[in-house]
Amino acid sequence: EVHLVESGGGLVQPGGSLRLSCAASGFTFSTYEMNWVRQAPGKGLEWLSYISRSGTTIYDADSVKGRFTISRDNAKDSLYLQMNSLRAGDTAVYFCARGRFGDYFDHWGQGTLVTVSS
């Protein structure tokens, strides 16, 4: 069974940094493209970042370009999101999701909450 488990969320001050992790199991991680999607409290879904199977191709939403960096370690079956220069508007639940570029997400993690506040 496919499992995606996010971790690393928490309370951080504006301007601070945080690194999210997503541990994958139940499938061959290195053969799947991965993504990060977030959802602000009471709001809709926002596709943030995409990474190819090998990690050589990355796409980011304009809202996080230059501040957030997606990466993966196929040897550790793990996906990461390095978040820098955090703003109050980045407060959200962050989901990792398995899915091909431009297509659908067939499995999601349970999400991890990031709160940016002083």
Added chain:
Amino acid sequence: QSALTQPASVSGSPGQSITISCTGTSSDIGGYNFVSWYKQHPGKAPKLIIYDVSHRPSGISNRFSASKSGNTASLTISGLQAEDEADYYCSSYTSTTTLGVFGTGTTVTVL
């Protein structure tokens, strides 16, 4: 990127059918067959219920069906049940940004 437009809420009685629309442009829904739909209960992760316009993943009830016409995609839930109460989001590939776009979301209420 601009979100796809969905009605904020749709309601129906048990056993009835409801349809949720998702309106985009020729740069997303109208131009590609990469439309998907997700169901999300409060506080939970979204769950894929439709992919590539009208395909159901394994294990998804055939009460869920979907289609698209022009720049609008539609999700129909037939034989409405209490467990169908949730938020529903559409999503599509778009040529205007590097990543896809989600809809604004629709809350389904079973009366």
